[in-house]
Amino acid sequence: MDLDGDLEHTLWTTREAAEAAGVTPEVIYQWRRRGKITPVNRRGWPRYRALDVLRAEKATRERAGRTHAGV
Template identity: 85%
Template sequence: MHLDGDLSHTLWNTAEAAQAAGVTVDVIYQWKRRGKITPVNRRGWPRYRAMDILRAEQATRERAGRTHLAA
């Protein structure tokens, strides 16, 4: 997955979002249920803004006291 380019307009499906954030798809669903991320489309499979996913991941890391992605 490439994280270059204009991520404010890049949309990811659930699996792509999970891969980019280094989490499972279940975590993406949890973030959605908790209101941390919101899909941009109203119909079909959910799509998420890349920047929203990366911000949610960063906030989760900061709350957990981690400063970098786990390998």
Template identity: 80%
Template sequence: MHLDGNLQHTTWTTPEAAEAAGVSPDVIYQWKRRGKLTPVNRTGRPRYRAMDVLHAEAATRQRAGRTHAAA
């Protein structure tokens, strides 16, 4: 996955967000249920702002005491 462009305006589907964050799609769904991620569209398949996904991943990593992203 390429992280080029403006991450404020880039949106990802659930599988794309999971790949970028280095987690499974189930984790993206958990983040959504827990209010850590909010889809930017309300109809059809959810899409998430790239920057929001990366912030959610970093916050989760920090809470878990990891200093680097999962491979």
């Protein structure tokens, strides 16, 4: 997963978002239901802004007391 691009405008599928955040696709769906991320629909499957996904992952990690993904 390339994290060096323009994360404000990069859109990820649910699977790509889950991979980048180190979570399962179900977690992405949970974040969506809880309002932590909002999909950007582009005629079809939802896409998520990379920056929004990474911010949600960081906030979740901080609340859990972890310092980086996967711990």
